[in-house]
Amino acid sequence: MIPLCSAADPDVRRPSFTAPSGAVDCHAHVFGPEGRYPYHHNRTYTPPDASxxxxxxxxxxxxxxxxxxxxxxxxxxxNSATRDALSELRRRGLDYRGVAVVDRDVSDVELDRLHREGFRGVRLNLLFKGGIDWQDLEQLAHRLAEREWHLQFLLDVSQCEALESRLARLPVPVVVDHMGHMPCEKGIDHPGFAALCRLLAQGLAWVKLSGAYRITDHAVTPFEDVVPFAKRLLDANPERCVWGSDWPHPHIPVPMPSDGDLFEELAHWAPSAELRRRVLVDNPERLYFR
Structure with a gap:
């Protein structure tokens, strides 16, 4: 049985801080309607429509x-659901970008088309079904470098021993999802998390301060055990951290939280308005909107 996910909570409570002008949500998805955009048969979960x-x-x-x-x-x-959403956003005069999933044999014509449609990266999924494998990666990375795209990784850094050497040799910017999907229970000094921090410190990777509910041991916000991990990443390199809502929060291991409460978590990780501006505006500007 493929599990059905809960829908996002429509009750969005206002956070204690005001988002700076130009703020960017660097990680979200749209789903459905399923009749128009059918889901892959070999999937890990089934989401409800998220328009x-x-x-x-x-x-x-x-x-x-x-x-x-x-x-x-x-x-x-x-990529039809994502590309159609980007098309509609452009039609409305809104400034949004996309990250696609492609295979190793994707044509240059298709990559150029995706670029015109607003895509700026390719996602490699090492946790859930879908996407390309490591062995196909370096060949594709050189083609993405020609277009000034990046590679985005969904992986658990605690289970990737060769993370540092593999990512450091890629010819494109590297973006790591959800704070490296690092389980808090394994401790902040875990070698995999330390490797991610070193990559950040050297300017060899970016990280998304997102998906706190994917690494916490807590069931509800505030996810206090996540705070030291987020702060360690920011300390490693505040110029390489961006924030994402992960809306509509598919396939999460906790009860559905309020998006306002999730945004409030950023105030615990980045308490100053100046630091939040870097994370929400300046850094994503350089990564996605060049």
């Missing part, structure tokens, strides 16, 4: 002005 209108309502409530839609694993290599 573009609901996504934009979330951003209005939080004061977010721009965003990045990431191709989810349930669609496999079919």
């Amino acid at each position: 573009l209108e609901q996504y934009l309502a979330l951003h209005e409530a939080l004061g977010i002005e721009r965003g990045v839609l990431v191709q989810p694993s349930v669609y496999g290599l079919d």
Whole structure:
């Protein structure tokens, strides 16, 4: 049985801080309707519909002005739902970007088309079904470098012993999802997390301060055990950290939280307005909107 995910909570409570002008949500998805955009048969979960209108309502409530839609694993290599959402956003004059999933044999024509449509990276999924494998990666990376794209990784850094050497030799910027998917229970001094911090410190990787509920031992916000991990990443290199909502929070191990409470977590990780501006505006500007 493929599990059915819960829907996002439509009740968005206002956080204690005001998002700076130009704030970017660097990680979210749109799903459905399933009749128009069928899910891949070899998937890990089944999400409920999560429409573009609901996504934009979330951003209005939080004061977010721009965003990045990431191709989810349930669609496999079919980027139609994400690319159609980006097309509609462009039609409305809104500034959003995308991250696609492709295979190693994707044509230059298709990559150029995706670029025109607003895509700026390719996601490699090492946790859930979907995406390309490590062995196909370096060949594709050289083609992405020609377009000034990046590679985005969904992986658990605690289970990737060769992380540092593999990522450091890639010819494109590297973006790591969800704080490296590092389980808090394994401790902040875990070698895999230390390797991620070194990559950040050397400017060889970016990290998304997102998906706190994917690494915490807590069931509800505030996820206090995540705070030292987020702060360690920011200390490693505040110029390489961005934030993402991970809306609509598919396939999470905790009860569905409020997006306002999740955004409030950023205030615990980055207590100063100056640091939050870097994470929400300046850093994503350089990564996605060049």
